[in-house]
Amino acid sequence: MNGQQRQHPLFVLNDRLEFPPLETANAEGLLAVGGNLSPERLLLAYRSGIFPWFNDDSLILWWSPDPRxxxxxxxxxxxxxxxxxxxxxxxxxxxxxxxxxxxxxxxxxxxxxxxxxxxxxxxxxxxxxxxxxxxxxxxxxxxxxxxxxxxxxxxxxxxxxxxxxxxxxxxxxxxxxxxxxxxxxxxxxxxxxxxxxxxxxxxxxxxxxxxxxxxxxxxx
CATH class of the missing domain: 3.40.630.70 (Leucyl/phenylalanyl-tRNA-protein transferase, C-terminal domain)
Structure with missing residues (x-):
């Protein structure tokens, strides 16, 4: 890996109400893509230290930056x-x-x-x-x-x-x-x-x- 940090594959959300472990986020804090913006998923996200942030022409992107x-x-x-x-x-x-x-x-x-x-x-x-x-x-x-x-x-x-x-x-x-x-x-x-x-x-x-x-x- 030439000393570089190992990159985890980006997690793609489906209909299941879950997020991957925060430690799998990349260096910028991007954790997962996809899913939906249901109230249940949004509340789970915020309570887990995750938030959505994406442009209007892209998939939903979920972030958990470190540091915060x-x-x-x-x-x-x-x-x-x-x-x-x-x-x-x-x-x-x-x-x-x-x-x-x-x-x-x-x-x-x-x-x-x-x-x-x-x-x-x-x-x-x-x-x-x-x-x-x-x-x-x-x-x-x-x-x-x-x-x-x-x-x-x-x-x-x-x-x-x-x-x-x-x-x-x-x-x-x-x-x-x-x-x-x-x-x-x-x-x-x-x-x-x-x-x-x-x-x-x-x-x-x-x-x-x-x-x-x-x-x-x-x-x-």
């Missing part, structure tokens, strides 16, 4: 400029008032090195089902009567799995993330799953931890 980007709510960093934003009542926050609109806005956000969107119509329908079941939550940021930012994710009870956020005006998504973090700290949540590293998330206090450590938080 997370925020421990008590380690949230709030900059001086954001402290001013929080104090001046520029924004107001609601929860679960317009879930589909938040997801649709997130699907339109242009992301570096990515063509198209990974939030497809099937994804919207699947997460709307999870929302109706009480698992998918949205946080909406308003400027007067206009929706200007927000985020959504999966609430597992003591871990919140963040999926995506958007801003139509400066600082709106940061406002949503800070409010989410502060609320979850009060409720004694263990962490917010941020999935993969970004400088933006790091600036808010998020950090990378080993996948096995992340899984231990999910299990306890």
């Amino acid at each position: 980007m997370v925020l421990f709510p008590e380690k949230l960093k709030i900059s001086k400029s954001m402290r001013k934003v929080l104090k001046n009542d520029e924004f107001t926050l609601t929860k679960n008032q317009c879930f589909s609109e938040v997801v649709k806005h997130c699907s339109k956000v242009e992301r570096k090195d990515q063509e198209g969107t990974w939030i497809t119509k099937d994804m919207l329908n699947a997460y709307t089902q999870l929302h109706e079941m009480g698992f998918a939550k949205s946080y909406e940021v308003w400027q007067k009567d206009k929706l200007v930012g927000g985020l959504y994710g999966i609430d597992l009870g003591t871990v919140f799995c963040g999926e995506s956020m958007f801003s139509l005006v400066s600082n709106a998504s940061k406002f949503a993330f800070i409010k989410l973090s502060q609320e979850l700290e009060k409720k004694k949540y263990k962490l917010i799953d941020c999935q993969v590293y970004t400088n933006h998330l790091k600036s808010l206090g998020a950090e990378e931890i080993a996948r096995e450590v992340f899984i231990s938080y999910l299990k306890t």
